[in-house]
Amino acid sequence: MKSRQPGALLQRSLMFIYLGLFILLPIVAITMASLEEGVTTLWNNISSAQALSALRLTLVTAFIMMIINVVMGTLTAYILVRYPFLGKKIMNALIDLPFAVPTVVTGIMLVILYGPTSTLGSILSGFDLEVVFAKPGIILALLFVTYPFVIRSVQPVLLEMTADTEDAARTMGASNLRVFMTVTLPALLPSILTGAALSFSRAVGEFGSIVVVAGNIPFKSQVASVYIYGELESNNPQGAMGLSVVLLLISFVVLVFLNLLQRQNWLNGGHS
Amino acid sequence: MNMTLRKSHNSGRWILTAIAVSWFMILILVPVGGLLQKLLTQPFAEIYRSLQTATAARAFLLTAKVTFLTVIINMVMGILMAKVIVTQKFKGKLFIEGLIDLPFAISPVVVGFMLVILFGPYGWLGGWLESVGVKVIYATPGIVIATVFVTLPFVAKEVIPVYQQAGLQGEEAAQVLGASQWQAFWWVTLPTIKWGVIYGVTLALARSLGEFGAVLVVSGSIINQTETATLFIHQQFTDFNYTSAYTASLVIAAIAFIILIGIEWLAKSKKEA
Numbered sequence: 001m002k003s004r005q006p007g008a009l010l011q012r013s014l015m016f017i018y019l020g021l022f023i024l025l026p027i028v029a030i031t032m033a034s035l036e037e038g039v040t041t042l043w044n045n046i047s048s049a050q051a052l053s054a055l056r057l058t059l060v061t062a063f064i065m066m067i068i069n070v071v072m073g074t075l076t077a078y079i080l081v082r083y084p085f086l087g088k089k090i091m092n093a094l095i096d097l098p099f100a101v102p103t104v105v106t107g108i109m110l111v112i113l114y115g116p117t118s119t120l121g122s123i124l125s126g127f128d129l130e131v132v133f134a135k136p137g138i139i140l141a142l143l144f145v146t147y148p149f150v151i152r153s154v155q156p157v158l159l160e161m162t163a164d165t166e167d168a169a170r171t172m173g174a175s176n177l178r179v180f181m182t183v184t185l186p187a188l189l190p191s192i193l194t195g196a197a198l199s200f201s202r203a204v205g206e207f208g209s210i211v212v213v214a215g216n217i218p219f220k221s222q223v224a225s226v227y228i229y230g231e232l233e234s235n236n237p238q239g240a241m242g243l244s245v246v247l248l249l250i251s252f253v254v255l256v257f258l259n260l261l262q263r264q265n266w267l268n269g270g271h272s
Numbered sequence: 273m274n275m276t277l278r279k280s281h282n283s284g285r286w287i288l289t290a291i292a293v294s295w296f297m298i299l300i301l302v303p304v305g306g307l308l309q310k311l312l313t314q315p316f317a318e319i320y321r322s323l324q325t326a327t328a329a330r331a332f333l334l335t336a337k338v339t340f341l342t343v344i345i346n347m348v349m350g351i352l353m354a355k356v357i358v359t360q361k362f363k364g365k366l367f368i369e370g371l372i373d374l375p376f377a378i379s380p381v382v383v384g385f386m387l388v389i390l391f392g393p394y395g396w397l398g399g400w401l402e403s404v405g406v407k408v409i410y411a412t413p414g415i416v417i418a419t420v421f422v423t424l425p426f427v428a429k430e431v432i433p434v435y436q437q438a439g440l441q442g443e444e445a446a447q448v449l450g451a452s453q454w455q456a457f458w459w460v461t462l463p464t465i466k467w468g469v470i471y472g473v474t475l476a477l478a479r480s481l482g483e484f485g486a487v488l489v490v491s492g493s494i495i496n497q498t499e500t501a502t503l504f505i506h507q508q509f510t511d512f513n514y515t516s517a518y519t520a521s522l523v524i525a526a527i528a529f530i531i532l533i534g535i536e537w538l539a540k541s542k543k544e545a
Contacts, residue, residue, distance in 0.1 A: 007453055014352060072295050091296060097304070101528070104509075105482070108517060113302065113306040198376075207484070208380070232381075232388075237389075258373075
């Protein structure tokens with residue numbers, strides 16, 4: 001009945017035009033353009049040693065970030081919801097701080113702190129640990145920009161889940177760790193996975209903070225997005241197509257995963 | 273026995289809290305503090321002077337302009353998309369919802385590249401637009417389109433759940449009582465989704481102020497013409513003009529932070545009241 005109202009069709013058409021023109025058409029355009037010189041050329045672009053090395057670095061650093069984020073994000077959400085402590089309100093308000101800091105600024109802050117001329121940087125290089133222009137710098141930048149994702153995904157679920165079940169298990173003699181592993185964690189799993197997937201896809205595409213922190217050293221600190229930018233800078237759009245298409249594919253896969261997760265969640269919710 | 277159980281529970285509690293709080297401080301607060309400290313050691317006159325240049329002023333003005341346009345477009349289209357998704361049934365709805373989610377998943381550099389392919393001088397639409405005198409890429413329209421692309425989901429994503437929760441009964445009742453569709457939306461629905469809209473707009477605004485990768489590719493970073501605040505910061509940093517890079521960094525981050533945290537605070541106090 002609703003959709004037969006006057007105006008409904010107009011509104012829907014406006015949405016289709018907006019999304020079609022600004023989201024769908026650019027994706028179609030890059031897909032067509034990448035195939036213009038044939039699948040072999042595209043494949044050669046993707047499988048060149050430098051592109052593969054950039055892609056590998058991207059996936060490895062994003063994966064390490066995701067593991068750390070899952071552990072620390074779940075822990076942080078847990079203490080923010082369950083434990084009282086001094087300064088909790090302030091910390092809760094500051095969780096979203098990374099969303100307010102432009103990615104270039106994140107990079108600059110990390111260079112100030114860990115760069116070769118800084119106190120901390122020179123101490124670390126004494127231990128042969130290079131942060132800036134190296135993998136640790138990339139991971140730190142990714143951890144900074146994705147910090148809120150797991151926390152903000154887990155927090156509302158924990159808030160809704162009262163401590164009653166956990167307390168009941170505890171009175172029956174289960175240890176804290178056992179209670180967490182068998183009662184709390186399974187209930188949180190979908191929200192943890194959602195946060196993990198969101199942070200992973202953000203990390204795979206991250207550019208601003210990494211280009212400042214890690215620079216653009218092929219085979220060492222060059223991630224996929226920086227590789228694409230480098231190819232564009234040196235007027236080689238065809239070379240940039242390969243990894244662009246790969247990153248797009250990764251985006252689609254993560255999105256489908258998130259969608260399935262949501263539906264699974266909804267089914268479970270409908271069951272209980 | 274109960275006593276020991278409580279006790280071990282408490283010390284575990286203390287250790288876990290200490291770990292999470294230290295992690296937050298080391299990862300987030302210390303780098304922010306480092307930037308602040310760097311700036312505080314500079315003479316104030318130099319900090320002030322570093323932002324007094326015409327280039328800096330133009331960059332900030334362009335960012336303000338782009339952010340304003342982006343926020344307006346996002347607000348109108350975000351509410352519209354949420355309304356269509358919640359109130360209408362149509363074929364391919366799942367696909368449309370996926371399209372709305374997509375911009376968050378795509379790398380900003382790839383976003384910029386796609387827009388260059390489409391709207392660039394040799395692009396499908398760019399060639400035609402240029403022939404009627406509209407320059408998109410390497411100009412302000414391109415920067416606005418890129419920023420709209422990366423912030424597109426914010427408003428719709430915040431409004432849809434609130435709208436769904438509010439339900440359609442109120443709007444339908446108002447229409448039964450003789451209100452037009454537009455009146456029902458304006459007087460009944462909009463007040464209930466207000467905070468969703470405000471929060472979505474705030475997030476979009478913070479992201480617009482800080483967007484870098486997509487804008488970098490689309491703008492060509494032409495000084496005094498297509499250089500936004502974040503491009504200015506990057507340029508100054510790579511040119512070793514650290515004072516102006518740090519100052520501009522702080523200004524942009526502080527504006528985004530104050531707006532974002534301020535709105536969250538406001539929303540929370542409104543909800544509790």
